[in-house]
Amino acid sequence: MITVVRAGPLTTIQDQGRPGYAHLGVPRSGALDSRALRRANAMVGNPASAAGLETTLMGCALRFEEPAVVAVTGAAAIVKLDKVPVDGLIEVGAGSLLDVGRATRGVRSYVAVCGGLDVEPVLGSRATDTLSGLGPARLTDGMTLSVGRPPAASPEAAVSLEPDDSPEIEDQPEIADELDLGVWIGPRDDWFSGSELFDTPYRVSPMSNRIGCRLSGAALTRTRAGELPPEGVVLGAIQVPVDGQPLIFLADHPTTGGYPVIGVVDDVNALAQARPGSTVRFHALD
Amino acid sequence: MRLKRAGASALLIECRDGEQVEAWRSELLRRRDAGDLRIVDIVPGARSLLLDGVGPGTVEALAALPEPRRSAVSRDQWPVVPIPTVFDGQDLADVATRWAMTTAQAIDHLTTTDFTVAFCGFSPGFAYMRGLGEKFSVPRLDAPRPRVPAGSVGLAGEYCGIYPTASPGGWQLVGRTSETLFDVRDEPPARLGPGTRVRLVAA
Numbered sequence: 046m047i048t049v050v051r052a053g054p055l056t057t058i059q060d061q062g063r064p065g066y067a068h069l070g071v072p073r074s075g076a077l078d079s080r081a082l083r084r085a086n087a088m089v090g091n092p093a094s095a096a097g098l099e100t101t102l103m104g105c106a107l108r109f110e111e112p113a114v115v116a117v118t119g120a121a122a123i124v125k126l127d128k129v130p131v132d133g134l135i136e137v138g139a140g141s142l143l144d145v146g147r148a149t150r151g152v153r154s155y156v157a158v159c160g161g162l163d164v165e166p167v168l169g170s171r172a173t174d175t176l177s178g179l180g181p182a183r184l185t186d187g188m189t190l191s192v193g194r195p196p197a198a199s200p201e202a203a204v205s206l207e208p209d210d211s212p213e214i215e216d217q218p219e220i221a222d223e224l225d226l227g228v229w230i231g232p233r234d235d236w237f238s239g240s241e242l243f244d245t246p247y248r249v250s251p252m253s254n255r256i257g258c259r260l261s262g263a264a265l266t267r268t269r270a271g272e273l274p275p276e277g278v279v280l281g282a283i284q285v286p287v288d289g290q291p292l293i294f295l296a297d298h299p300t301t302g303g304y305p306v307i308g309v310v311d312d313v314n315a316l317a318q319a320r321p322g323s324t325v326r327f328h329a330l331d
Numbered sequence: 332m333r334l335k336r337a338g339a340s341a342l343l344i345e346c347r348d349g350e351q352v353e354a355w356r357s358e359l360l361r362r363r364d365a366g367d368l369r370i371v372d373i374v375p376g377a378r379s380l381l382l383d384g385v386g387p388g389t390v391e392a393l394a395a396l397p398e399p400r401r402s403a404v405s406r407d408q409w410p411v412v413p414i415p416t417v418f419d420g421q422d423l424a425d426v427a428t429r430w431a432m433t434t435a436q437a438i439d440h441l442t443t444t445d446f447t448v449a450f451c452g453f454s455p456g457f458a459y460m461r462g463l464g465e466k467f468s469v470p471r472l473d474a475p476r477p478r479v480p481a482g483s484v485g486l487a488g489e490y491c492g493i494y495p496t497a498s499p500g501g502w503q504l505v506g507r508t509s510e511t512l513f514d515v516r517d518e519p520p521a522r523l524g525p526g527t528r529v530r531l532v533a534a
Binding site for chain 2 (some may be wrong): 168178274
């Protein structure tokens with residue numbers, strides 16, 4: 046059992062989401078930086094599908110009633126166990142306090158506990174969907190979380206592994222203040238003129254959230270009037286509303302949208318760590 | 332068929348109208364269930380079908396398929412889901428005026444229309460049902476209501492929709508139902524998925 050001592054502004058339970066229900070209007074949801082959660086799970090010996098915590102900017106603090114093996118990935122943040130800074134694979138004793146500090150780079154930290162967080166899955170996933178409200182409630186101070194049973198070979202097997210030597214565990218990517226994102230052009234690039242998207246940098250707006258990363262910069266010019274009949278949209282879709290300021294869909298994005306999608310960002314993981322004010326540039330893929 | 336790319340692992344099939352979308356949807360669903368195609372999400376829109384999470388070779392496989400015939404959608408064999416509806420919506424009188432009908436005639440029109448779920452969106456289980464046709468299109472409200480109760484039956488554009496949960500909403504409300512339309516304990520969780528035929532029944 047874990048007691049939430051400090052929930053932080055938005056800490057949610059996340060896993061790899063619930064794809065397969067988009068035709069019923071159910072967002073995929075799941076960890077915004079899914080790679081970072083996968084990495085944390087691999088470190089503690091969990092399957093990739095295990096549920097962990099996703100914090101936002103300010104981290105969180107957790108008291109463990111029983112011993113646990115924990116890993117924290119994602120944003121750069123100071124992690125302390127009973128006020129002592131710790132790193133890598135963390136062995137938590139019964140009664141200890143784990144404090145994930147404020148993000149000094151990036152936005153979202155991921156906390157994986159060996160055995161995974163044990164909450165009732167909803168449509169096959171334990172992810173909190175901030176758009177539809179499906180999944181477990183966001184964390185609040187004082188609430189408790191249950192930990193699942195460790196996978197058969199763990200935690201001893203996981204502990205004995207040097208994380209860096211495991212082929213399963215990807216390196217933590219550098220978190221940059223400037224992102225250069227690859228974009229697949231279309232499907233509605235014919236609603237816009239030329240290469241405007243690639244000409245100038247954009248800034249990440251403070252209005253960004255788990256649904257989408259809002260950008261501000263040169264407005265994209267539509268060459269076509271009228272409305273697009275609503276159509277299905279994918280993760281990473283760059284939707285352009287009437288004001289011309291692009292919005293990149295992240296995990297909790299709606300399943301259909303009525304604004305044209307000029308292109309699709311190939312890998313949205315880095316956007317999960319893009320702080321407001323960060324610079325985003327795009328380059329075309331083909 | 333016009334096929335467009337939507338990122339590295341998704342394709343968009345552009346269609347002429349909602350019926351062609353439905354013909355493609357049921358055909359691809361059948362082929363996926365038979366194991367011929369690997370597609371995670373088959374998501375209809377108003378005039379398109381999004382295939383998300385497609386396996387390699389899907390473009391070639393799709394290009395080789397003949398256009399599904401609309402008659403392949405054997406509508407008569409499908410069950411019709413009746414939705415008991417109380418027609419007391421705040422905008423019913425305005426809708427009737429727009430249609431140049433009395434309120435009773437408007438209710439009669441709504442209860443004799445064969446609706447088909449074209450696509451879902453907006454919120455889990457919210458079905459955009461076609462069947463009214465362009466002639467009976469109604470605009471959205473200028474200012475959306477901050478809260479529309481669950482079960483509200485509304486119209487916008489040429490679609491009829493029912494709010495599965497309470498939410499803000501800009502559709503013109505014609506009535507309400509007490510039916511549960513979305514429940515995560517059900518499989519499928521949405522009562523009105525794409526392709527479902529629906530009748531509003533005066534309650």
